[in-house]
Amino acid sequence: MSVNDSPIDDKFFESNIEENQSEESDIFDSDNNSDHSYTTEVQKMGSMDGEQASKSVPMNSNSQPATVDNSNPKMKTTSDLLKEAESNGKKYIAAGMINEAIHEFIRAMTLTRVIFGSMHWQLAASYVSLAEAYLLGKGFTAQAEYHSERAKSLMLDSNIHIATNNTGKLSMYNMLVNLHHILAVTKCSGKRYEESEKNLLKAECFLENLKKLPSSDSKLVQMWAIKLTLDFAQLYSKQKKQTEAEDSYKQVVELIEAAHGEGSPQLITLYLDWGRFVQQGGKRANFHQSIKLFQKAHSIAIANRNQNELINTNLMLAQTYMLLAEDDAYVSAETYLRECLSISNAVHGEKHHKTLTVEDELVRVLLKTNRRQEALKILQSGITRKCTVHGYYSEKVSNAHSLIASVHLADGDIVKALKSHQQCFEIQKFVLGPKHKKTIDSKSTIDILKTNISLPPKLFSP
Numbered sequence: 001m002s003v004n005d006s007p008i009d010d011k012f013f014e015s016n017i018e019e020n021q022s023e024e025s026d027i028f029d030s031d032n033n034s035d036h037s038y039t040t041e042v043q044k045m046g047s048m049d050g051e052q053a054s055k056s057v058p059m060n061s062n063s064q065p066a067t068v069d070n071s072n073p074k075m076k077t078t079s080d081l082l083k084e085a086e087s088n089g090k091k092y093i094a095a096g097m098i099n100e101a102i103h104e105f106i107r108a109m110t111l112t113r114v115i116f117g118s119m120h121w122q123l124a125a126s127y128v129s130l131a132e133a134y135l136l137g138k139g140f141t142a143q144a145e146y147h148s149e150r151a152k153s154l155m156l157d158s159n160i161h162i163a164t165n166n167t168g169k170l171s172m173y174n175m176l177v178n179l180h181h182i183l184a185v186t187k188c189s190g191k192r193y194e195e196s197e198k199n200l201l202k203a204e205c206f207l208e209n210l211k212k213l214p215s216s217d218s219k220l221v222q223m224w225a226i227k228l229t230l231d232f233a234q235l236y237s238k239q240k241k242q243t244e245a246e247d248s249y250k251q252v253v254e255l256i257e258a259a260h261g262e263g264s265p266q267l268i269t270l271y272l273d274w275g276r277f278v279q280q281g282g283k284r285a286n287f288h289q290s291i292k293l294f295q296k297a298h299s300i301a302i303a304n305r306n307q308n309e310l311i312n313t314n315l316m317l318a319q320t321y322m323l324l325a326e327d328d329a330y331v332s333a334e335t336y337l338r339e340c341l342s343i344s345n346a347v348h349g350e351k352h353h354k355t356l357t358v359e360d361e362l363v364r365v366l367l368k369t370n371r372r373q374e375a376l377k378i379l380q381s382g383i384t385r386k387c388t389v390h391g392y393y394s395e396k397v398s399n400a401h402s403l404i405a406s407v408h409l410a411d412g413d414i415v416k417a418l419k420s421h422q423q424c425f426e427i428q429k430f431v432l433g434p435k436h437k438k439t440i441d442s443k444s445t446i447d448i449l450k451t452n453i454s455l456p457p458k459l460f461s462p
Contacts, residue, residue, distance in 0.1 A: 082111040089129065098137030105130040119154070120161045125175040127151035131182050145186035151179050166214055173210040177203050177224050181231065188235050200231055222259045229255060230270070237277040249274045263300055268309045271297035272316055279320065287323050294320060307347045311354060314340035318361060322368070330369050337362045351385050356396070363403065376407045398427035402442070418449045 076084070085108035092101035109126040116122045127147045135144035154160060155176065163172040180203035188196040207224050210216055233248035249270070256266050275293035278286050298313035314336045321333035337358060344355040359382050366375035383400055390396040405420035425442040432439050 078111055078115050082108055082115060085111060086129070089133070093133060093137060098133065101133050101137060102130065105133050116161070119157065119159050121155065121163060121172050121175070124151040124154045124160075124179070125171070127154070128175050128179050128182065132178065135182055135185065141186040141189045144182055145190075148179055148182045148186070151175075152183070155179075169213055170210070170216060173206050173213065174220065174224075176206040177210060177228075179203075180206065181224075181227060184231055184235070188231075188238060191238075193235060193239050196235055197232075200228060200235065203228055219259075222255065226252060226255045226259065226266075234273070237280075240280070242281075245277060249277070263303050265300065265304050265306060265309070268297045268300050268304075268306070268313070271300075272312060275316065275320075279323075284324065287320055291317065291320050307343055311340055311344050311347065311358070314343070315358060315361065318365075322361075322365065325368075330365055334362070334365045334369075337365060351388050353389055356382060356386055356389060367403075367407070372407045372410060376404065379404050379407070393427055393430045395427075395431055398424045398431065398438075401427070405445075414449055414453050418446065418453065421446050421449065 085104045089101045089104035089108060092098070092104060105126070109123070109130060112120075112123050112126040127150045131144040131147035131151070134140040134147070163169045180199040184196045184199040184203065187193075187199065203224075207221065207228065210224075211221050229248055229252045233245055233252055236245035236248055252270055253267065256264050256270065260266060271293045275290040275297070278290040278293065280286075294313060294317045298310070298317060301309040301313050318333040318336040318340065321329040321336070341355065341358045341362060344352065344358050348354050359378055363375045363378050366372070366378070379400055383397065383404075386394070386397050386400055401420045401424035405417045405424060408414075408417035408420060421442060425439065425446060428436065428439040428442055434440075
């Protein structure tokens, strides 16, 4: 009987996972307080029979079993368990249950080694699935790079068993594209731009091979073309290569429109990303160009009635108009911010970090246009909500007290200004420490106010 068809045998299973235990112990999971140590999972797996394995699916946050495939009460073969683990991992990813997904992908990695051995492209594919879960689910670039490099080393080994039939080749080349995509993203994150570009070029080569295969999925090819071109755009933007980045962003727009239509929601994030890059130029012309890009994103968000994206587009437009520092621009900024605040209150409620961020931006506009009392009212009403969302001892709350103090000082009320500065100072001492520049500046301001508190208030108006 083959390994694929035989039921799990504890001794056989433990002998095949011994290598995994030595390789995976004490690496990245513990560094990032992950709930899923590879060694622990392997030890658990070694003592499972088929029925126990089918019952070992993690619970969700409500202590209820997730909707995963555990319907067969009979002892399962290693192939059954592998399919189940891969399926459960994908379902958990879709449900946003990342720790549970990582648990399943680690199980799948172990089972893949048992079934196919340690020199098979399927094992490399299991490493890539785990790397992808770490990168997209948790943003852990170190773990993602580590597992991707393992897959790369395995695929470069001369003894590797590669796919021979068309179906296997389709999966293998798709995995290789994903492998180098993940490596490009992680290396770009670590500012290793040359390595990132090399991996993107390799990913493009594998994508060409994927396209040439019979029965290749045109939608899959389009998806990878969009992803890789966007990777190039983001890489060039980080390198501040203006021309290359602009060309790549334009190409991504064309690819998305060809695949999904001119009003595709995918264009919203792209235009926002592109607009932020353009702003880095710091010139007035750059601000006007970024506004045009943000307006395109805003129009698509309106057409698709996407409330969350409307919050983002309104906020980006308002912040960019404020950079122009013109009277008409402040009017436009306020219009976008009030619309943004209305939507955020409806979608998230007033006790949400996004709503509070919009309020802070509106306060900035009001202060710039000399409407201090209106700004003060928003600041004072937001203090309690900021404490609820961020905690009393947080920079957000200390910044609010600092702004309130500035308004009082501008109005000549030194006593109230002093009180607010003292509240700000106490929080800064706790959050930033007594030697931080902001803490020292607050202490200096308090000392000046205490020294001059008996003098006419008008002397302290800015």
